[in-house]
Amino acid sequence: MRVQAAPRILAVAALCAAALVTLVVSEGVARASGEEALLPMEAVDPRALLQGHYVQLSLAQRLESGARCPQIEGDAEWIAFNRDEGRVLRFAGGARSRDGAQQIAPVLVKGTFTCSEPASGVDGNPGTPGSVWLDIGLDRFYINQTDAVRIERILREQRPGEETRAFAIVSIARDGRARLKGLVVDGERLELNWF
């Protein structure tokens, strides 16, 4: 039996639409069922222009005083974190495998990082601690323009060494994938919802 073109087109279109709906629903369910945690945020390069309707995320952390970058053979594919009070994740190290990361710290997220070594002070100037930039697949948070501009301003006002004012709320699924749930800016929680 030969199916006419019109029903064929409608069937394919319905399948495509169903695939998009399934993606949205499954991501929503995975986001809701994951383990919630906070990651400190920094301003992206201050020379970057304001993007308008989204906030660029830079998930950067300072290493402990005197701590050096972790040495990993090949690129790390898993990042291990310790969780402090207030559910904030603190970078502990990285490994190529989940098992390897498990031996470093209890909270595991799939992703990579780049690390800069601490610099020692010269001529009496204090040195700077090392820094680590996390890449866990989250680089922007879509929000209305007014809030985006406000958050960008707060991030730029934040100085190194001061208390962190902005955090990304992430949901960590069992497979280690992090999904963005929202932001906490100056204690105000801006969460993603369906509306």
Added chain:
Amino acid sequence: MAAYKERVAKDLDRWIAAGHVSAEKRAAILASIPDARRLDAATALAWVGGVLLGIAVIAFIAANWGVLPRLARFALLLAFFLGLAGAGAWAAHKERPMLSNVALMIASLVFAASIGLTGQIFDIASDPRAAFYGAGLAGFALALAGRSSGAATVGLIFIALGDFAEREWFAGLNSEAPWMLFAAPLGAYLALRWASAPLAHVSALGILYCFGWFAARMEAEAGVLLFLSIGMGAMAAGARWLYKNGRPFASVFYGWFSWGALILFAIAGYLPWFGSESSQLAGITHRVIWLGASGGVLALGRYDGHALVSTVGVLSMIGAICALLADLGLDLLAAAGVFLLCAVAALIGGLVLRQRAKAS
């Protein structure tokens, strides 16, 4: 095709005047030649208008970003996509293939945009390659469902984008194969089946890309490139055969494959096998063969009345002459000798062809 029909009409008038064909058969003979589909102004405007409508709706959603709730934005995108696909289905039902083609092409573009916008609306971090491949597969599915060459072209382009996104080059044959390896031949098959010139051009370029991928993955050795060049030449010959046997759109493949074969052959001459200092003679031999092959392609293009093949032959010949002059270090005496030999070979070839034509 239209040019062919016009040529036949002129020839018929000549033959009728000479008494070879009776005047009553003129109309019947011309009616047996199908009319080419011409893109008239109204159809062209319909294509442009359709694309602009799609951009207008996307811009409207973007402009009302803060006002529209997330679900409303998502529903609007889905409704727009389904509306376009529905329009394509309606046009197919009413046997208006051009309208159906346009609607499905825009629907596949809107679906591709919807994948990106859905990720944005619900902050879903996605793999760019998966997004491009998804859009490409949807384009192909809509194309196959509604026989839409426009949607197939969109599908091919998105699969090519997926292949280019976040890919590591020169990583050996063990790394992931590009999806173009299946998409480009499928596109070529559909282009020939549906007689679509744009799809033929895109899929021919896709096949060239696949050859380039093989060349790159095999660490770009001269032998491999020579082998690929011969393979591409054989495919050009196959396309020429199809073209001569009533598949007019095979001429597109004939042109591009000729170009690809010459390019691959030219590059092969500069890889270590030929390019090392100890084999200067081999290098010059390569350039001379390249020059001869370019002349052959040019002659073939002229013989077949194929503008693209002729152009490829001319450009390749210019390249070969420049390469040869560079090899000879502007030694004018040596250059004169080489070009004299080439000229004699070309003259002899032309005379042989002329004699054969006279004999037949």
